[in-house]
Amino acid sequence: MFVVKIGGNILDSPERLQAFLVDFAQLPGPKLLVHGGGKIASAFGQRLGITPxxxxxxxxxxxxxxxxxxxxxxxxxxxxxxxxxxxxxxxAIGLTGADANIIPAHLRPVRTIDYGFAGDVEGPETINVQALEAFFQVGLTPVVAPLTHDTQGSMLNTNADTIASVLATALAQNHSVQLIYCFEKKGVLQNAEDEDSVIPHINAEKYQALKEDGVVNAGMVPKLDNAFAALQQGVQAVQICDAAAIKQLVEGNNAGTLITFS
Amino acid sequence: MFVVKIGGNILDSPERLQAFLVDFAQLPGPKLLVHGGGKIASAFGQRLGITPxxxxxxxxxxxxxxxxxxxxxxxxxxxxxxxxxxxxxxxAIGLTGADANIIPAHLRPVRTIDYGFAGDVEGPETINVQALEAFFQVGLTPVVAPLTHDTQGSMLNTNADTIASVLATALAQNHSVQLIYCFEKKGVLQNAEDEDSVIPHINAEKYQALKEDGVVNAGMVPKLDNAFAALQQGVQAVQICDAAAIKQLVEGNNAGTLITFS
Known part of the structure; x- marks a missing residue:
């Protein structure tokens, strides 16, 4: 089973989105798509006079x-x-975390920062896997927006990477899950200046070394920490790549950076 | 099975909406809700500089x-x-006609007026009843927005009354369906000036008489024509009432105007 997350750089361009969706539709077996949309929200927010x-x-x-x-x-x-x-x-069937109660969450507690209506997900054990399995069984492909709900009547805003990771982990109970993060680069880069210096494979040991050598920069650390957390909770493999890499995966080739535990 | 349609007058008021939803949630057995939202869309449209x-x-x-x-x-x-x-x-599970392909439609052909991205539904036979049944089977309550899709990649805008009617008709194949239109009045009125002059029951014969006497005004004719069309295609009964009447129906009482064929 594939759980694929796409971000703003794909959604912003109708051509890139269409090319990605053609490839995604061809991924064999059950699959699930998580999308962001922050840039489009910011643009509409500006027109509505809402400053992000x-x-x-x-x-x-x-x-x-x-x-x-x-x-x-x-x-x-x-x-x-x-x-x-x-x-x-x-x-496809479009869902938020409120629909069929697939992702119950709670309002993020205020510590130093008040994030407002931001939703934190307890963990994979709170995901309504039964509903998702019912959708897969009738051949549906869930398309999940980065929204959850507080089970008290309010929607909540939740990070799309987090949603992809928690859904992949929850589905790993019953499936062999490959979690794929599509972002604007071809993968984790050995040299940030060289777009083609993709590191093909990172395991836990190599990740330590990359962090110590300063190769993995601040922006990648949360993504990779997230990836290893998913692996520790049963996800088979995590792929960090650009949207074009999905075509390679459909054809059975590797692309981008493959992350496994050992 | 209940198919209930609510319009703008309920959605515009958080208090009325909450009161309605409390009653709706208590309707026994499988049920489906169709909502409008035109007034809210117009308000956001104005803020975005889009004139309806x-x-x-x-x-x-x-x-x-x-x-x-x-x-x-x-x-x-x-x-x-x-x-x-x-x-x-x-x-609840929120759906548009594109989700699980429940309501495929086609762009309304341009005759004298170009309605733009308006979707016409072929008929109840094109509704994906199988997907809806799968949702009912796992205890889900579909909440349907007045949107369809052209199956070619574009969403389409479709009248909520039409969606309620076509879904009720399609579900009537397997279920005894009661179709309920909630609107701003208590029912079909004998005297437009008297809010309490609700006609409790209208059948086909009485409808003819009411039209000939001019009791049923221009605004009600499409609603009632729609109701009789649904009855002719297998819907058991149609109720035209205000949102408060749902509470009466939960308690097993009649409320508003009941419309049956004979």
Whole structure:
């Protein structure tokens, strides 16, 4: 089973999105797509007079911003992706964490920063795997927006990488899951200046060395920590690559950076 | 099985919406909710600088308006209703016609008016009843936004009354379906000036008489024509009432105007 996460750089370009979806639709077996949409939300927010407030790369979700992301992630981006996948013969179903209660969450507690309506997911054990399995059984491909709910009636804003990781981990109970993070680069780079210096394979031991040598930069550390956390909880392999790499995976080749535990 | 449609007058007020959802959640057996959201879309459209263009009570859906309604109907309104139902113990799943391909449609052909991205549904035979049945079987309550898709990759805007009617008709193949239209009045009125002059029961014969006497006004004719069309295609009964009437139906009482064929 493939759990694939795509971010803003793919969603921002209709051509890149279409090319990616053509490849994604061809991935064999059950699969699930998680999407972001932050840049599109920021653009609509600007038109609506809502200024995005970010702290450490995370959006502060006030009441207005919650409406904005619920519209853009759960409506615009999610349904455009679903409609495009349907046209490619992939029977997609768009979901947020509230739908079928697949991802219950809780409001992030205020410590030094008040993130507003940001949702933290307890862990893979709270995911409603039964509902997801029912969808897979009737041939549906879930397309998940980065939104959860507090089970008290409010939607919550949750990081798409986190959603991909927690869903992959929850599904790993019953499936051999490959978690794929598509981002703007071809993979984890040996040399940040050289787009082609992709490190083909990283295991736990190599990750330590890369961190000690300073090869892995600050931006990659959370992504890789996330990847190893998923592996420790049963995900078979994590792939960090660009969207074009999906075509390679469909053809059975490796692409980008493969991350495994040992 | 209950198929309930709610419109703008309920969605516009958080208090009325909450009161309605409490009652709706208590309706026994499988049920499905269809919602509108035109007024909320118009308000956001105004903030975004999109002026609504209406012809004969129907929105002209240009490309910008399609984005707007996809966001507002499929995202904001749909997910807010789903989250609120989840909090009431009703395992809701938000859907558009593109999700699981439940309502394929086609672009309305241009005759005298170009409605833009407006979707016409062929008929109940094109509804993906199998997917809906799979959702009912695992205890889910579909919450359907008034959006369809053209199966070629584009979302389409479709009237919520039409969606309620076509879904009720399609589900009537396997279920005894009661179709309930909630609107701003208590039912079909004998005297438009008297809110309490609700006609408790209308059958085909009485409808003819009411039309000939001019009791049923122009606004009600499409609603009632729609109701009789649904009855002719197997729906057991149609109820036209206000949202407060759902509580009466939960308690097994009649409320509003009951419409049956004979």
């Amino acid at each position: 407030r970010m702290v450490e790369g995370r959006r502060i979700t006030d009441a207005e911003t919650l409406e904005l992301v619920t519209m853009v992630y759960g409506g615009l981006v999610n349904k455009q992706v679903v409609a495009k996948l349907q046209a490619l013969g992939c029977n | 263009r209406m012809v004969e009570g129907r929105r002209i859906t240009d490309a910008e308006t399609l984005e707007l309604v996809t966001m507002v109907y499929g995202g904001l309104v749909n997910k807010q209703v789903v989250a609120k139902l989840q909090a009431l113990g009703c395992n």
